[in-house]
Amino acid sequence: MTLESVMETIALDITESTKTLFETMIMMDLKYNESSLVDDTQIKTDVIGLVSFTGKYHGVIALFCSKQFALKVASTMLMTELTGFTSEVKDAIGEVSNMIAGNVKTKLMAQYGDMHLSIPIVIAGEGLSITAVNNHPVVADTTLSCFSKDPWLMTPFISGNEKFNIGLLLKESNK
């Protein structure tokens, strides 16, 4: 199985897990489009919720969204109208990222054995871009960060008038 086909399978798992999460705990309608490879120059976002994983494959699953959408998700989860970008909003985005990655991990473990997930990290700002600096040394062969030079396999989702993306970076370990 090529890395590309593994990534496509995981992207389908991401879509299914995200859909299930939004149907059961966030109660927001969700539509999605086909996944495609996106390089770092095409990414501009306010909020990134990311979880990295290690195992036979290692990588990052990350949610990219606007502050407005993050507020909407947190407000819906807490059933209260949040107006400011508080720590609760970041916590909610971290938990959403964690639940998506966790469910993908369960599916992957059935095929590829034990895997480990990191605690979610949330980065927030305005119009954030990700830049992989040329010739930057690789930190370790078994980890990837959101600053990887590799392209993301990005799945776009639409909820109401808001768009958000779930991205995947993946590499096979010990190669």
Next chain:
Amino acid sequence: MPKVLIIDDSSVMRKIIQRNIQQSGLLVDEFVEAGDGREGLEKAASNDIDLILCDWNMPNMTGIDFVKALRGSGQKNNIPIVMVTTEGSETKIEEAKNSGANGYLTKPFTPEQLKSKLGNFLLVK
């Protein structure tokens, strides 16, 4: 009336669990919260807890380490523990049960699934 300890590093998740229990009609007198396994052990030791809901992946002390530590402590080691976690593989469920967890619920969950799982440990109004 029962006192429930919720251990999860997400304060949002702790609130969601609390709200779902309150709306489900399950009888709970008080909720106690902890952000990781270590704090969970402290709260379990200093409160009369009737049921513990515990996440798996947390900083400082994971949920599975909390379960092992509480069950091996010799004190309050018979409080029922339900794991509420994204870890949904058979291997992890088996590991949790072998370590002393009494129930298992995977996230995301519906309010009905939570009520059904906790109905084994709490009375309904």
